[in-house]
Structures are given as structure tokens and as C-alpha cells.
Amino acid sequence: MKSVLLIGAGKSSGYLIDYLLSHAVAENFELTVADINMEAALSKTKSLPNSKAIVLDINNQYERHQNIQKADIVISMLPAFMHFPVAQDCVTYKKHLITASYVSAEIMSLNELAIKNDVLLLNEIGLDPGIDHMSAMRVIHEIQRNGGVLNSFRSFCGGLVAPESNNNPWGYKFSWNPRNVIVAGQATAQYLTNGEYKFLPYHRLFASSELIEVEGYGKFDAYANRDSLSYRKIYGIENIKTMLRGTLRQHLFCEAWHVFVMLGLTDDSIQINFPKQYTYANFISSFLPGSGSDLVQRLCQFTNKKVEDEIIKMIVWTGLLGNDLVGLEKGSPAMVLQKLLEKKWVLEESDKDMVVMQHVFEYTTAKGADKKMSSTLVTIGENNQKTAMSKTVGLPLAMAVRRLIKGQIKLRGVQVPVLPEIYELILDELVLHGITFVEKEELA
Amino acid sequence: MKSVLLIGAGKSSGYLIDYLLSHAVAENFELTVADINMEAALSKTKSLPNSKAIVLDINNQYERHQNIQKADIVISMLPAFMHFPVAQDCVTYKKHLITASYVSAEIMSLNELAIKNDVLLLNEIGLDPGIDHMSAMRVIHEIQRNGGVLNSFRSFCGGLVAPESNNNPWGYKFSWNPRNVIVAGQATAQYLTNGEYKFLPYHRLFASSELIEVEGYGKFDAYANRDSLSYRKIYGIENIKTMLRGTLRQHLFCEAWHVFVMLGLTDDSIQINFPKQYTYANFISSFLPGSGSDLVQRLCQFTNKKVEDEIIKMIVWTGLLGNDLVGLEKGSPAMVLQKLLEKKWVLEESDKDMVVMQHVFEYTTAKGADKKMSSTLVTIGENNQKTAMSKTVGLPLAMAVRRLIKGQIKLRGVQVPVLPEIYELILDELVLHGITFVEKEELA
Numbered sequence: 001m002k003s004v005l006l007i008g009a010g011k012s013s014g015y016l017i018d019y020l021l022s023h024a025v026a027e028n029f030e031l032t033v034a035d036i037n038m039e040a041a042l043s044k045t046k047s048l049p050n051s052k053a054i055v056l057d058i059n060n061q062y063e064r065h066q067n068i069q070k071a072d073i074v075i076s077m078l079p080a081f082m083h084f085p086v087a088q089d090c091v092t093y094k095k096h097l098i099t100a101s102y103v104s105a106e107i108m109s110l111n112e113l114a115i116k117n118d119v120l121l122l123n124e125i126g127l128d129p130g131i132d133h134m135s136a137m138r139v140i141h142e143i144q145r146n147g148g149v150l151n152s153f154r155s156f157c158g159g160l161v162a163p164e165s166n167n168n169p170w171g172y173k174f175s176w177n178p179r180n181v182i183v184a185g186q187a188t189a190q191y192l193t194n195g196e197y198k199f200l201p202y203h204r205l206f207a208s209s210e211l212i213e214v215e216g217y218g219k220f221d222a223y224a225n226r227d228s229l230s231y232r233k234i235y236g237i238e239n240i241k242t243m244l245r246g247t248l249r250q251h252l253f254c255e256a257w258h259v260f261v262m263l264g265l266t267d268d269s270i271q272i273n274f275p276k277q278y279t280y281a282n283f284i285s286s287f288l289p290g291s292g293s294d295l296v297q298r299l300c301q302f303t304n305k306k307v308e309d310e311i312i313k314m315i316v317w318t319g320l321l322g323n324d325l326v327g328l329e330k331g332s333p334a335m336v337l338q339k340l341l342e343k344k345w346v347l348e349e350s351d352k353d354m355v356v357m358q359h360v361f362e363y364t365t366a367k368g369a370d371k372k373m374s375s376t377l378v379t380i381g382e383n384n385q386k387t388a389m390s391k392t393v394g395l396p397l398a399m400a401v402r403r404l405i406k407g408q409i410k411l412r413g414v415q416v417p418v419l420p421e422i423y424e425l426i427l428d429e430l431v432l433h434g435i436t437f438v439e440k441e442e443l444a
Numbered sequence: 445m446k447s448v449l450l451i452g453a454g455k456s457s458g459y460l461i462d463y464l465l466s467h468a469v470a471e472n473f474e475l476t477v478a479d480i481n482m483e484a485a486l487s488k489t490k491s492l493p494n495s496k497a498i499v500l501d502i503n504n505q506y507e508r509h510q511n512i513q514k515a516d517i518v519i520s521m522l523p524a525f526m527h528f529p530v531a532q533d534c535v536t537y538k539k540h541l542i543t544a545s546y547v548s549a550e551i552m553s554l555n556e557l558a559i560k561n562d563v564l565l566l567n568e569i570g571l572d573p574g575i576d577h578m579s580a581m582r583v584i585h586e587i588q589r590n591g592g593v594l595n596s597f598r599s600f601c602g603g604l605v606a607p608e609s610n611n612n613p614w615g616y617k618f619s620w621n622p623r624n625v626i627v628a629g630q631a632t633a634q635y636l637t638n639g640e641y642k643f644l645p646y647h648r649l650f651a652s653s654e655l656i657e658v659e660g661y662g663k664f665d666a667y668a669n670r671d672s673l674s675y676r677k678i679y680g681i682e683n684i685k686t687m688l689r690g691t692l693r694q695h696l697f698c699e700a701w702h703v704f705v706m707l708g709l710t711d712d713s714i715q716i717n718f719p720k721q722y723t724y725a726n727f728i729s730s731f732l733p734g735s736g737s738d739l740v741q742r743l744c745q746f747t748n749k750k751v752e753d754e755i756i757k758m759i760v761w762t763g764l765l766g767n768d769l770v771g772l773e774k775g776s777p778a779m780v781l782q783k784l785l786e787k788k789w790v791l792e793e794s795d796k797d798m799v800v801m802q803h804v805f806e807y808t809t810a811k812g813a814d815k816k817m818s819s820t821l822v823t824i825g826e827n828n829q830k831t832a833m834s835k836t837v838g839l840p841l842a843m844a845v846r847r848l849i850k851g852q853i854k855l856r857g858v859q860v861p862v863l864p865e866i867y868e869l870i871l872d873e874l875v876l877h878g879i880t881f882v883e884k885e886e887l888a
Contacts, residue, residue, distance in 0.1 A: 188711045188777065197719070197730045199777065201708030203647035208733070229717070264645030267632045270671070275641070286641045289652070333632065333643065 002029040002405050005067055007058060007086060008077035009035040009044045011176055012100070012126070014385060016075070016394030017044045017051075020401060024050035029405050034067060058082060069093050073401055076101075079177070083107065091119055098400055100126025100393055102226075108414055115413040122409075124416040125400050126393035127355060128157035131377070131430070132245070133235075133416055134396070134423035135437050136359050139375060140235060141420065147366030151241050155359045156212055156222045158248025159389045162352035162380045163217070169314045171250025173345045175353035175381070175389040182338045183268050184247065189224035192232070192243040200224055206258035212248065214358055214376060215440070221254040222246040234418055248356055256314040259303055260337065263287040265320075268334035279323045283336055295321045318344055353381040355388040357437075362444065372442040379435055395433055399426045446473040446849050449511055451502060451530060452521035453479040453488045455620055456544070456570070458829060460519070460838030461488045461495075464845060468494035473849050478511060502526060513537050517845055520545075523621070527551065535563055542844055544570025544837055546670075552858055559857040566853075568860040569844050570837035571799060572601035575821070575874070576689070577679075577860055578840070578867035579881050580803050583819055584679060585864065591810030595685050599803045600656055600666045602692025603833045606796035606824045607661070613758045615694025617789045619797035619825070619833040626782045627712050628691065633668035636676070636687040644668055650702035656692065658800055658820060659884070665698040666690040678862055692800055700758040703747055704781065707731040709764075712778035723767045727780055739765045762788055797825040799832040801881075806888065816886040823879055839877055843870045 004020065006013065013033075020031050034056035035041040041053035058064050058078065068074055068089045073096045076086050080101040090097040091110050094117045103123045114121050124130055132155055143150055161173045174181065189200040200208055209221040228245045232238050249257075260266055264287050275282075281295060288298045296307060296316065305312050315321070318340055326336055347353060357377040364370055381388035400417070403409050403425055410421070417423055430436075448464065450457065457477075464475050478500035479485040485497035502508050502522065512518055512533045517540045520530050524545040534541040535554050538561045547567045558565050568574055576599055587594055605617045618625065633644040644652055653665040672689045676682050693701075704710055708731050719726075725739060732742045740751060740760065749756050759765070762784055770780055791797060801821040808814055825832035844861070847853050847869055854865070861867055874880075 188708050188714045190714070190716065194735065196735060197716075197726075199708055199716070199730045201647075201706075201711055201731075203645075203706070204708070227714070262645075262647070264632050264643055264648070267645055270632045270634065272634065272641075272643070273673070282641075286643045287645075291638065291640060 002072045003070060004029060004031045004073045004075065004401055004405070005034060005071035006031060006075040006077065007034045007056060009033050009037075009040045009053075010077055011387075012390045012393040013044055013077050014387075014394065015391045016077075016398045019395060019398035021045070021048045021051055023402055024048075027402070027405065032067070032071070058086065061085075065089060065093075068095055071095055073098065073404055075099070075397060075401060080104065087121060090121065091117055094119055096120045096122070096404055098122045098125060098397055098404075100124070100130055100397055102129060103414060103416060111414040118412055120404065120409065120412050121414045122400060122404075122411070122417070122422075123414065125396050125422075127159075127389070127396070128247075128357065130396050130417065131392060131435070132157055132357060132359070133418050134427050135357070135375060135377070137235065137418045137423055138420075138427060139359065139361055139373070139439075140237060143361065143363050144236075148363045148371075149239075150237050150361060150363045151370075152243070152362035153235075153237065153240060153359070154242065154244045154246070155357075156220075156246045156248050157355070157357040158220060160220075160248065160250060160354045160356060161347070162354040162388075165348075165351040165353075166250070168344070169310070169317050170253055170256065170345070172253060173347040173351060173353070174342065175347055175387050176393075178338050178342055178345075179334075182266060182334050182341070185223065185225070186266070186268070187226065189226060189228075190230075191224050191228040191245070192240065195241045197229065203261055206254040206261055209249075209254035210246075211251065212246075212358065214356055214378070217356065217378060219251050220248040220356065221251050222248050223254055234416060236418075242362070248358075252310055252314065256311045259299075259311065259315060263302070265333045265337045268332045270332055271330055272332070273330050274326055274328055278326045280320050280326060280336075280340060281323050283326055283333075284320050287333075347384040347387070349384050351384050353384075353387045353389055355379045355392050360442070370444040372444040373439060374442050375437045375439045377435065377437045391433070392435060395430060395435065396426055399429050446516045447514060448473060448475045448517045448519065448845055448849070449515035450475060450477045450519040450521065451479075451500060453477050453481075453484045453497075454521055455831075456834045456837040457488055457521050458831075458838065459835045460521075460842045463839060463842035465489070465492045465495055467846055468492075471846070471849065476511070476515070502530065505529075509533060509537075512539055515539055517542065517848055519543070519841060519845060524548065531565060534565065535561055538563055540564045540566070540848055542566045542569060542841055542848075544568065544574055544841055546573060547858060547860060555858040562856055564848065564853065564856050565858045566844060566848075566855070566861070566866075567858065569840050569866075571603075571833070571840070572691075572801065574840050574861065575836060575879070576601055576801060576803070577862050578871050579801070579819060579821070581679065581862045581867055582864075582871060583803065583805055583817070583883075584681060587805065587807050588680075592807045592815075593683075594681050594805060594807045595814075596687070596806035597679075597681065597684060597803070598686065598688045598690070599801075600664075600690045600692050601801040602664065602799070604664075604692065604694065604798045604800060605791070606798040606832075609792075609795040609797075610694075612788070613754070613761050614697055614700065614789070616697060617791040617795060617797070618786065619791055619831050620837075622782050622786050622789075623778075626710060626778050626785070629667065629669070630710070630712070631670065633670060633672075634674075635668050635672040635689070636684065639685045641673065647705055650698040650705055653693075653698035654690075655695065656690075656802065658802055658822070661800065661822060663695050664692040664800065665695050666692050667698055678860060680862075686806070692802075696754055696758065700755045703743075703755065703759060707746070709777045709781045712776045714776055715774055716776070717774050718770060718772055722770045724764050724770060724780075724784060725767050727770055727777075728764050731777075791828040791831070793828050795828050797828075797831045797833055799823045799836050804886070814888040816888040817883060818886050819881045819883045821879065821881045835877070836879060839874060839879065840870055843873050 030050040032052045033041045045051035209223045212222045359375045379388040474494045476496040477485045489495035653667040656666045669689045803819045823832040
């Protein structure tokens with residue numbers, strides 16, 4: 001019987017675990033869910049057949065080695081910076097590893113040894129990155145198969161809140177790791193426009209968003225996401241003229257978030273020793289130029305806005321200008337902002353989240369015609385446990401694990417899901433779970 | 445015979461080595477100068493009596509251990525991030541260590557073991573940090589001894605170019621590590637104004653400079669330097685109302701540098717793979733919004749300035765809009781900017797650099813009178829080898845080493861020079877080398 005070890009039973013692991021356990025008995029494999037918190041693990045396995053829940057502290061090298069040695073396939077749902085020791089062990093003990101995280105330079109350094117040891121280290125197989133790569137590659141490969149040339153690829157994705165649960169001015173609630181939302185975008189974005197490299201530093205990123213229309217759902221802000229340039233090679237489209245991967249937020253979110261960035265509230269690189277009785281009002285006053293207790297007026301001056309402007313209302317709504325205590329002795333500005341927003345951006349029990357993804361392809365056909373095509377996915381969650389985020393991150397991972405157990409994936413080394421061997425089976429199966437792209441020809 | 449090991453014979457080590465070797469024979473100690481480059485070491489020792497030059501790669505653990513074990517006192521002139529293994533060895537082998545760098549959290553973690561092993565880890569004993577601490581503490585201790593209360597302390601320092609050698613629009617040439625100039629200020633500055641904590645993120649730092657007048661030398665831009673708050677405790681002035689440490693530049697430097705920051709050119713956190721034949725004009729075009737070959741006009745639009753404005757002239761003067769090749773295959777924006785400026789901000793052989801330091805103290809005397817006092821140091825270098833920077837960084841370090849050999853410094857553990865035991869002897873001796881503060885009562 002094959003054995004799968006899942007490390008980290010966090011927010012995004014529900015669908016992943018349900019899927020695997022729904023196949024485990026019939027397909028003769030077992031799933032061990034390991035978490036630092038036994039209850040988190042147990043609440044996910046629900047003691048179903050062929051499941052086991054265990055406590056595992058991955059910093060305990062002995063226990064980590066023991067458990068990885070017992071498995072055939074390891075899934076790491078740990079925060080990205082914690083994957084590396086797990087990946088090292090997997091290569092050493094010749095176990096396959098699957099994660100939804102971006103390939104780091106550290107992980108990439110294991111490629112040769114992984115190939116030598118007949119091991120697959122499959123990364124970026126969640127939603128974004130994950131479904132984005134797979135769905136884009138299926139279209140790109142089809143265009144190329146028909147003799148077409150791709151001139152422009154722009155791809156956007158956002159984990160948002162469904163319209164029916166959208167009852168705050170930001171149109172945002174946390175459906176995944178809040179920390180990742182707070183520090184999102186903190187490296188100069190790299191992309192390509194009409195053949196020219198474009199570099200956009202963090203302090204201009206949210207001020208440079210563009211509006212993207214998604215039919216039936218209105219307009220969204222889109223800001224550039226990390227390094228789009230590197231995917232030219234990975235996608236096999238090295239001569240493309242425009243290439244941009246971006247993140248979606250409700251319209252106005254980016255402009256308001258830019259105020260936080262400009263104030264300095266998202267900085268996670270310094271540790272401040274806060275005075276006693278330090279309030280959020282004290283906190284923002286420390287970042288605003290000038291002095292005085294009329295914080296709204298100082299904020300308006302800083303942003304060059306009026307009290308009645310929506311951006312000011314959005315910021316005031318967070319409580320950042322209020323007299324609640326920060327309640328931290330020491331921390332970064334980003335930690336303070338996260339603590340505040342975690343109270344305001346709660347996905348309540350009956351709230352539904354929403355995942356939106358849209359690719360826009362511009363290409364020239366073999367016959368020389370210029371075409372434009374969009375491919376759009378919208379998935380709505382059921383509640384704050386069965387989220388669209390958890391579903392779209394977890395299912396591709398789970399399906400890849402199952403295909404690997406079945407011997408349907410033969411790739412080895414460090415991989416991302418851009419090859420038909422992986423994406424064909426998974427995209428087809430995702431449709432059965434309601435995760436479907438709608439393609440539409442647009443005016444070129 | 446006592447033995448001193450100096451690791452790193454870079455730009456700032458000339459005066460340091462000359463001073464020690466001028467005392468070595470009479471006071472019966474020897475100096476070993478270790479560098480990764482034998483010529484650099486030999487050019488500094490000049491084979492003088494009681495000197496030795498050796499090649500040392502500090503990443504070679506065996507050689508590092510061997511050489512540290514042979515020494516009584518180690519001076520590390522390495523880049524700050526490389527001190528830690530040396531400091532660990534010093535504590536293990538019970539050798540004193542002296543550096544001109546800021547105390548890092550890592551170094552601080554060695555405090556208890558250093559005390560236990562009867563070892564002194566003396567840091568921040570160069571110019572800034574170094575002479576600033578010593579000269580400020582002598583004044584602060586005198587105010588306190590007379591029953592006064594310090595209300596405000598503001599301290600500024602800059603490594604600049606002397607007026608007679610100032611022949612470029614930035615008023616700047618590299619008199620120390622260029623990299624440190626390019627990435628200076630890349631963490632939210634923390635200071636105190638009228639009892640309120642102030643936090644200033646990097647992308648507003650250079651836009652928030654203030655003008656500081658230094659008698660006889662005109663007005664300088666001053667921008668806030670790192671974490672001023674932490675020095676309240678170190679200086680023993682925990683109830684002070686205003687506390688700011690800042691860095692000086694020629695007037696307009698900060699406004700022009702802010703354009704580089706806003707463009708994103710000082711980012712050192714991403715690696716870009718540059719296309720072939722990539723020019724500086726391509727580089728800045730990638731950061732400027734919009735497109736088109738009229739870079740000056742796009743720069744004017746970005747900065748909201750006119751072609752004839754001094755700030756635009758300063759930027760154009762660097763060659764950033766020109767067609768020279770960048771000549772890097774891969775690197776960060778900061779590396780590209782450094783490469784460009786290293787060609788333009790050369791301290792030529794006969795050029796003289798200038799160090800300016802000014803403290804401004806505001807205090808209430810025992811009798812209740814409000815006083816304001818400034819204390820100012822200006823030191824001009826002799827040429828591009830015998831720089832004011834090398835002199836003011838190297839001499840305090842060298843003097844501390846000599847006092848330690850003589851047994852005049854009994855402190856142990858992790859220290860910075862804020863106690864009379866260190867600063868009295870050194871400040872008095874610095875005067876003999878022309879490093880003298882001029883005190884002046886100002887209007888309160």
C-alpha cells in the first residue's frame with residue numbers, strides 16, 4: 001500500500017484531504033496528516049479509513065526523517081520558507097514532493113540530485129501558481145500546434161469575496177494566510193510590455209494598477225505580480241512581446257492599499273519596541289507627517305484627498321485612526337496592520353469567498369490573422385470552511401498526488417505543471433468539480 | 445609580546461595601521477594585517493618593523509581559527525555581515541574583538557559568553573558610529589553632572605567632499621564603500637520628536653530631509669539614520685523628548701537621490717537577467733512610466749520638473765539617460781546604479797574628502813534655564829589615500845586597541861563607546877591628530 005504524508009493541515013488543506021481520502025480505500029493508499037497541532041490534523045482526517053493524524057514539528061529533525069522515510073509521496077503545505085529541509089530529506093530518501101509554492105533558488109538547486117535519485121519535486125501546483133500555469137499552457141500549446149504565434153499573454157488571479165458576502169468597503173476578507181496579503185508585492189515587479197522590460201518597485205506597485213473587466217462580475221484592480229519575465233522560458237514563449245502576471249482586487253482596493261504602503265505600514269523589516277498603552281491612533285500618527293490629534297485631516301493632507309472620499313472612508317473603517325490598543329510589545333509595522341485587519345476582514349461562517357482568474361491571449365494565426373481571446377474562471381466557495389480558495393489550491397495538488405500514485409506522471413526533477421503530461425489529466429478532472437474556464441474571442 | 449590581528453585591509457585601514465605600527469616597537473606589540481589580497485595587506489604594512497602581511501580567506505575556517513588563536517586582539521574591518529563567525533571565534537578562543545560596525549542582534553547574543561570568557565567585543569568605534577557616540581556622551585555626561593536635563597539631542601554626520609574638490613553637481617564622491625552609499629537608509633527610520641515616535645519608510649526618507657547649517661561650510665541636507673530610539677537607553681537619556689541621528693549630504697543631493705529611490709533604482713532585493721546590449725537608457729526606460737525615446741521628457745513628467753531644473757541636470761549628469769552599455773549579465777538595480785556612479789563619483793588622487801559632524805543639544809540647567817548648544821567637527825582629508833574618512837574611522841579604533849593592550853580598558857562583554865573609561869582617553873588623543881569639536885552656545 002502506497003503512503004502519502006501531508007505536512008501542514010492549515011486553511012487550504014480541507015479539499016485536498018477530502019479528495020485523497022475519498023479515493024484512498026479503492027485505490028489502496030493511505031494518508032498521514034501531520035501538523036504541529038493534533039486537533040488541526042484530526043479535524044481534517046475525521047478518522048476516515050486509511051487516514052492517520054499525527055503531531056509533527058518539522059524542526060525536530062529526527063521525527064521529520066522518521067516520517068518522511070515511511071512515506072512514498074510527501075505534500076508540503078508549510079509556509080514556503082519552510083519547504084527546503086523537507087525537500088532535502090525527500091531527495092535523500094527518494095520520496096516525491098509536491099507543493100503549491102513558487103520554486104525557490106534553494107529548491108531549484110536540488111534538481112540534479114532529484115533526477116539522479118529518480119524523484120519528482122513538483123511545485124506551483126495550487127491555484128496561482130498552479131491552475132494558472134496549466135490552463136494557460138493548454139491554450140498556448142494549442143495556438144502553437146495550429147501554427148500560431150503568441151504576441152501577448154496577460155494573466156490575472158485574485159482570491160476575493162463573493163458578491164453576496166461583500167459587505168465591507170474594501171471588498172476583501174481573508175480566505176488564506178493573512179500575512180501573505182499584508183506583505184504581498186514587496187519586491188520590484190518585472191514584466192514585459194511591447195517588447196520592453198518594465199520594472200515596478202513596491203512603493204509604486206499599488207498606484208499603478210489597471211482595471212480588468214470580468215464579464216458578469218464587473219471591474220477589478222489588477223497589480224503586477226512578482227517576476228513575469230522568468231515564465232517566458234518556462235512557458236516556451238521566449239519571443240513574446242507582452243507578458244504580465246497580475247493579482248486582482250476589488251476596484252479601489254489598490255488605491256487605498258497604496259496609502260498603507262506610502263505611510264510605511266506594510267514594512268516587515270524592522271522591529272519596533274512599542275510604548276505601553278500604544279493605540280492604533282498613536283501608531284498611524286507616528287507615520288503621518290506633522291503632528292496634532294486631527295488624524296483624519298492629517299491623513300487627507302498626506303493623501304491629497306477630502307474627508308468624503310471613498311479612500312479615506314475605507315481607511316477610517318479599518319479602525320486605524322481609533323483608540324484601540326495595539327496590544328503588542330514589539331513587532332514590525334506589518335504585524336500591527338495584520339492584527340488590525342484580522343479583526344475586520346473576517347470570513348464569517350456563512351460567508352462565501354470567490355476565486356477569479358482571467359487569461360488574455362493575443363496571437364497571430366498561421367494565416368496571419370490577429371486574434372484576441374480570453375479564458376476566465378470564477379469559482380465561489382460554500383462557506384468559510386469549504387472555500388473556493390481551499391478548493392482551487394487543494395484539488396490540483398491532490399489530483400497530482402493521485403496521478404503520481406497511479407504512475408501516470410513520469411516526470412522527475414524540479415518541475416512546475418506546464419507539460420501536457422500533468423495538465424491534461426488534471427484540467428479535465430477539475431471540470432468534474434466545477435472548476436471550468438470559459439473561453440471567449442475578444443476584439444483584437 | 446602582544447599580538448594584534450587586523451582582518452580586512454580596505455579603504456579605511458590606512459590610518460589605523462600607520463597609527464598602530466608607529467607605536468608597535470616602543471610598546472612591544474606586533475600587528476598582522478590579513479586580507480584576501482596579499483598586495484592590499486602589504487601596501488598597508490609597508491613591511492615596517494613588528495608588522496606582518498598575510499593572505500586570509502575568512503571563509504576558510506581552519507585558517508581563520510589558526511590566526512585568531514595566535515592573536516590577543518582582533519580588529520575586524522570586514523563588511524558588517526561578515527563579523528559574526530570572527531566574533532564567535534574570538535569568544536571561543538578568549539580574544540578581544542574591535543569593529544567599527546553597528547552591534548547586530550547576532551553579536552549581541554554573544555554578550556553573556558563574552559563576559560564569562562573575560563572578552564571585550566567593542567563595536568561602533570569608528571566615526572559614525574564611533575566618534576559621534578564618544579563626543580555626544582562627554583557633553584551629555586557633563587550636562588547631567590551639573591544637574592541639567594537633556595530635552596533634545598540631534599546629531600548629524602556626513603562623509604562628503606571638501607569644497608576645493610567639489611566639482612560635480614551632486615557634491616559627492618565615494619570616500620568609502622560605494623555599496624553602503626547606494627543602499628543607505630533601506631529600513632524604516634525610527635526617531636523621536638517632541639515626545640512622539642516617528643517612523644519614516646525608505647520611500648519617503650530622502651524626500652523628508654531637513655536643512656542643517658554648519659558655520660563656515662553652508663547648509664547641508666540631513667536625512668534620518670536608522671533607529672535613533674534605541675540609543676536613548678544606551679546613552680542613558682530615556683526621558684528625552686527629541687532624539688534624532690541623521691546623515692548629511694550636500695544640499696539637493698537628497699531630493700535628487702529620492703528620484704532614484706522612487707524610480708526603484710536602489711532596490712537590491714531582485715536579480716534581473718539583462719538582455720544583451722542593454723544600455724543605461726534601456727535601464728531607466730524600464731523604470732519610467734510610459735514609453736518612448738524622449739527619456740528627459742519622461743523623467744521630467746515623472747518628477748514633475750522642468751528640463752532646466754537642477755535635479756534633472758544632476759540626474760542627466762550621471763549618464764543614466766545615455767547609451768553606454770550596462771555591461772552586467774545579471775544583477776540588482778542597485779548594482780547597476782553603483783556601477784554607473786563608481787565611474788562618476790571618483791575621488792581623484794589629489795581630491796580631498798571632508799567629514800562633517802554636528803550635535804545639537806537642548807537642555808534645562810539645574811537653575812531652570814533653557815540652553816541650546818552645538819558641537820561641530822570638520823575634518824578635511826589630504827588626498828584620496830589619506831582621507832578624512834579613513835582617519836576618523838581608523839584612529840578611534842586604533843587608539844582603542846592600543847589602550848586595550850596597555851590595560852587601560854577593563855570593560856568586558858558587548859560594548860559601544862559610551863562610557864568615560866573609553867571616550868575620555870580617545871577623545872583627548874584625537875585632538876592631538878586635529879580631530880577637534882568646536883562647541884558653541886546657540887539661541888534656545
